Amino acid sequence: MIVDHGRVVGSVSRAAIIGDRRITGLSVDVIAELVAEIGPLWHERHHAKLVSRPRKRAVGAGAKHQLVFADRLLATLVHLRHAATHDVLACWFGVDRSTITRAIGEVRPLLAERGCTVGPDVRLRTLAEVVDHLGASGTTGIIDGTEIRVRRPAVGRKDRDKFISGKSKQNAVKAMVVTDGDGRVLFCSPTKPGSCADITQARQLGLVRLLADGPAVEILADAGYQGLGAQTGGRVVTPPHRKFKKNAPDWYEEMYARQRKAHSSRRIRVEHGIAHLKNWRALARHLGRREHMSDTVQAIAALLSLQQTVDLTSARQR
DSSP states (O other): OEEETTEEEOSHHHHHHHHOHHHHSSOHHHHHHHHHHHHHHHHHHHHHHHHTSOOSSOTTOSOOOSSOHHHHHHHHHHHHHHOOOHHHHHHHHTSOHHHHHHHHHHHHHHHHTTOEEEETTEEEOSHHHHHHHHHHHTOOEEEEEEEEEOOOOOTTOTTGGGGBOTTTSSBEEEEEEEEETTOOEEEEOOOEETTSOHHHHHHHTTHHHHHHHSOOOOEEOOGGGTTHHHHTTTOEEOOOOOSOSSSOOHHHHHHHHHHHHHHHHHHHHHHHHHHHHHTSGGGTBOOSOGGGHHHHHHHHHHHHHHHHHHHHHHHHHO
């Protein structure tokens, strides 16, 4: 049961959403924590929006919400986890489609602003905080870019081709993901058009400056980030360059393959972290507005990291 300002979420459908982790990807305790934390923020912003415009009636007058905050949160979680359409959610919750659309549009940014949870009282919201955390904890970070397919801009739209990825040859947006050595998500950047190179996105996010001026940390990356090592004093570690392009000695081929495999074995954890993100169907292929993708990917990263932290804490207490 979840209580939201005197109203109880207790119907069969709501109980199914809350009680079955397969529906939202989150445990009951995590959902309750989100309601307790984000609920007051939503009510505060909603009230500020009401008082900020000229009114003929006092705030609070008129029809009441058919969808209380707890239901708005649940609808958003189901949408992010399974990419359920707004029409389906409207039928499920017994409200109009526009109500679901508005609810998701209000709750999704609040989830994105939470940042990634790495401890009971530790959250990372910016790349600078991630670098400081890695330096303070002495752990290795891993970075990689991930692409999410989106709809192609309409004919005649300016910069229509900038969303075409050079890697997948499809319309996509790209985000940079940072995990620790165990694959736990520490940071997920706002999205860029798919034509943006991985190394360009990292530079635009200020990674070079943060590593050059910050603590001594080790960041593992793939060949798409080659060049950052020299710019960061060796803090970014990429696969070794190939010394021989032709007629390489057998001993070199063996050594080169061994070095690349060793690096790949350490870096593979970020792929696992990205795979956990892609389990949320909203990131498998996005059919909505592209301008919502940054909030979507950061909201999912925040939810995933919170559940990972809760699961890890529970495992340690056993």
